[in-house]
Amino acid sequence: MGWALIRGWAVLVYIFMFLPVAVVVLLSFNASQFGNFPMTGFSFRWFVELAGNEAILRAFRTSIILGLLTALISTTLGVLASLALVRYRVPGANAISTLLIAPILVPEVVLAVALLLFLNFLGVNKSFGLLLAGHVIFTLPFVILVVQARLVSIKRDVEEAAMSLGASPVQTFFQITLPLMMPAVLAGALFAFTISFDDITGTLFWKPGGVETVPTQIFAMLRNSISPEINALGTVMIVMTVGLPLLGLAIARAMARKSGT
């Protein structure tokens, strides 16, 4: 009796989480002019319009370049720091961890204001560089958390074995540690990319005039009214942000199986 109640509750919560999103996908195939019910028929026309919308394509390009650069920088910094925290005995490791996680604990608006005003004080105007710096600092804690969690499960023995067979530390890193770490590195990079791709609050503060990322473009389009085109864009975003991590998960698993860990 109790368990049935709990299960029923959980099912309702799942419906609550998925229903609004499912409706976005459903309505993106609406043949009608308007992005709402009742649907008049099934059509791909809004996806075709999307593909021809210069502003949206530009926003996609910006978001992808920004996401890739953010992932590259964030993952590099994050992997190095995680290696230090997991592989070495660092005095004050707990305090350092907390320090590196701090950007999550500061409300994003505050982080956005502080960075914007400080860089402006230094003579750096709103630019792609500021946007990139903001995204890096915002994604870094997540990368460190994810990479650290995975790194702990990689045994040290293999590295020691390589060293005892005469490999130098650098050789050991590139031939043993890095390949073993690859799933963690990829997971971190993917996480950074997805968070950067989705960020809107900080981006609205940091982006130079005229530059839009996909979320700020959607936000600007919402000012008018919700159109089938926004729903189509939403569907594309859902496929990207859900599909990419799932793909990443599959790749990470395949790699882990191949390397036998």
Added chain:
Amino acid sequence: MSVEKREARQPWILLSPALTAVTLLLFVPLLFILVYSFWLRTATGADVAGFHLDNWEEALTDPFYRDILISTLRIAAITTVACALMGYPSAYFIARSQGNKAVLLLLLMLPFWISYIIRTMSWINILGVSGALNSALMAMGIINEPIQMLYNEVTVILGLVHFLLPFMILNIFVSLDGIDTNLENAANSLGATKWQAFLQVTLPLSLPGLAAGGLLCFVLGAGTYITPLVLGGPRDAMFANLVFEAIITQLNWPLGSALSLMLLAVLGALVMIYNRYLGMAQLMKGLG
């Protein structure tokens, strides 16, 4: 240099890029806006350096800011309680399920990956004048005219719950999953009913997860900027909207700095109280 010295140095070389980034892009800017909040905005639009309390006086005494701060904290609190009530049974279901826990958890994490702006706007499709709910009610003949259900405080909270619930569930799940189910069985064999065993054994042991999830929901909820703009009415601004107004629209940077720091102080105090009693480790578990 001896081998030990080089060994001792290596972690710092690895850590220095990340520590430099956090210092230069977070801590120094925070210190900077602290100083900046004491500067003065003049009528000409130039900021005068110095130690003036005007911005702080305005931020702390103007009832306009106070009222919005209070309503922001109220919205965050209601959101957190709603997330806990919806999330606890769901997390319990996943943790104690005989089925595939990983799949159940992954399903719940999927919305987590879906873009925040998309998830927020998706409620317009449900609650809008020609949204799913109004259409369904009209088709069933329950109402004749669509009801305006959007753009109020309730829809802001709804959007926030939808956004933050996975954080809550994940944290409670991590906590529940770490509890040995034998403890409940032991309580049962000693004569406790299932409900008593839950209340006296499982629930207390899962409180750290509940607290971590609660802290995240509250802090993220109170810092929200987009949700009130998309799902709220003109009077549903939250504190982050004031900050944006001051900084981007009015270009009153000293006042915007003071308002930002006010929000940071209130939420930072909460994080510190949490850290004092429960420590950061629990929070890290639920995030990673």
